[in-house]
Amino acid sequence: MNSSFNFYIPTNIVFGPGRIKELASMELPGEKALIVTTAGKSVIKFGYLDMVKDALKEHGIDSVVYNKILPNPILDHVMEGAQVARDNNCDFIIGLGGGSPIDSAKSIAIMVNNPGNYWDYIHGGTGKGQPVTEPVLPLVAIPTTAGTGTESDPWTVITNMETQEKIGFGLVPQTFPVISIVDPELMVSIPPHLTAYQGMDAFFHAAEGYLANISQPASDHFALGSIELINKYLPRAVKDGSDMEARTALAWASTQSGLVESTSSCISQHSMEHALSAFDPSVTHGAGLIMLSIPYFTFMAEKVPARFPAMAKAMGVDVDALPENERPMAFISALKDLIKNIGCDDLNINDFKLDKSQCEALAENAMTAMGFLFSLDPYEMSKEECVAIFEKVFEG
Structure with a gap:
C-alpha cells in the first residue's frame, strides 16, 4: 500500500432501486443527448430505452439514439457514433446499458470535438499517443449491468479490429461521468x-x-x-x-x-x-x-x-x-x-x-x-x- 496518493472522484453517483425515475428532474449537463446503447434487444424489450427517452422528453431535452454497440465495442462504432453526435448537434452523451455502451459513450464523447481517428489518442500498441486538445462532451452513465464499474471510473476499453488490439484509455477528469444513475431495478433482467x-x-x-x-x-x-x-x-x-x-x-x-x-x-x-x-x-x-x-x-x-x-x-x-x-x-x-x-x-x-x-x-x-x-x-x-x-x- 502506498502512503502517498491522490483521491479524486468527480462523479455524482445516484444509487438505489427506483432512482432512474429521478432522471426527469435532475440537472443534466446539456440540452440534446446522444443516447449510446447496445445493438441487442434488451434495452428495448425491458423498456429501459423508452424510460430514458421519456424522462428526457419530460425534462424538455431532445435525444438521438445510436444503438450499434457490440459486446466488445469497436473503433468503427466510436467514430460513427461521434459523427452522429456532430450531425445532430448533441452537446452531451448518455451511455445506457452494460460496460460496452458506457465505454463507447466515453470514447464518443472524446471524438465529437477532436480531429482525426480515435486511435490517434491511444497510448500503447499502434496508438499514436497524441494529446486530446479539444473539449470532451459531458457524460451521463446509466448501467443496466453490475460488472465493469465504468460508471465510477474514467476508463474506456475499445477494440481495433484491424490490428487485433483491445486497449484501455481515459482522461482525468474529462471521461469520468458527470452523473451515474445506478438503479439495481434495471439489472433484474440479466440472465x-x-x-x-x-x-x-x-x-x-x-x-x-x-x-x-x-x-x-x-x-x-x-x-x-x-x-x-x-x-x-x-x-x-x-x-x-x-x-x-x-x-x-x-x-x-x-x-x-x-x-x-x-x-x-x-x-x-x-x-x-x-x-x-x-x-x-x-x-x-x-x-x-x-x-x-x-x-x-x-x-x-x-x-x-x-x-x-x-x-x-x-x-x-x-x-x-x-x-x-x-x-x-x-x-x-x-x-x-x-x-x-x-x-x-x-x-x-x-x-x-x-x-x-x-x-x-x-x-x-x-x-x-x-x-x-x-x-x-x-x-x-x-x-x-x-x-x-x-x-x-x-x-x-
Whole structure:
C-alpha cells in the first residue's frame, strides 16, 4: 500500500432501486443527448430505452439514439457514433446499458470535438499517443449491468479490429461521468450466465486493484468490500435474478470496484484477457477473466503471497486458523469454490476460436497493447512467464 496518493472522484453517483425515475428532474449537463446503447434487444424489450427517452422528453431535452454497440465495442462504432453526435448537434452523451455502451459513450464523447481517428489518442500498441486538445462532451452513465464499474471510473476499453488490439484509455477528469444513475431495478433482467460473468469482472477489478503496486488505503477498503459482497451475493443473483437484495449488493460492488479502478488499477490479468477477446471477440470479457484466473492468481500467490490472505479472509476463510504457509493459497481455493457456485467451472478456452499454439502471440499482444498494466503488477512478469500462464489456461 502506498502512503502517498491522490483521491479524486468527480462523479455524482445516484444509487438505489427506483432512482432512474429521478432522471426527469435532475440537472443534466446539456440540452440534446446522444443516447449510446447496445445493438441487442434488451434495452428495448425491458423498456429501459423508452424510460430514458421519456424522462428526457419530460425534462424538455431532445435525444438521438445510436444503438450499434457490440459486446466488445469497436473503433468503427466510436467514430460513427461521434459523427452522429456532430450531425445532430448533441452537446452531451448518455451511455445506457452494460460496460460496452458506457465505454463507447466515453470514447464518443472524446471524438465529437477532436480531429482525426480515435486511435490517434491511444497510448500503447499502434496508438499514436497524441494529446486530446479539444473539449470532451459531458457524460451521463446509466448501467443496466453490475460488472465493469465504468460508471465510477474514467476508463474506456475499445477494440481495433484491424490490428487485433483491445486497449484501455481515459482522461482525468474529462471521461469520468458527470452523473451515474445506478438503479439495481434495471439489472433484474440479466440472465444467469451474464450475471456471473459480469459479477466476476467486478471481482477481478477488486482483486487486481488490491494487488497492484499503486494500491492505497481507499482502494484497499473498496477492494476488500467488493470481494466480500460478490462472494456472498453473486451465487444468489445467479440462482434468482429477482433477488433485489442480491442485485443491490452487486450493483454497489460493481460501482465500488470502479472506485478501485479510480484509486488503484487493474494489473496484467486484464491485459491478458484483452488479448484473448481481441483474438476472438466471442470471448465475453468476464468469461475470459474466469478462465485465466486460477493459473494467473496461483502464479501471483506463489511469487508475492503477502496480500492474498486478506482477500481470502474477505471471502469468509478463517485464515488465522491455517498454517501461515497455507494462507495465500486459501484465496485460490475460495476462488475455485466461487466459480463453481456460480456455474462457471465448466468454462473451457478450447471451446472458443483460440488455440494453444497462439500462446506466444497472445502474450506478445498483452504485453504490447496493454503493457502498461504489467508495470503495475506486484511482481515483474517475464514474457516467458506470461506465455506459461496462457499455456496452463489451455491445459485446464
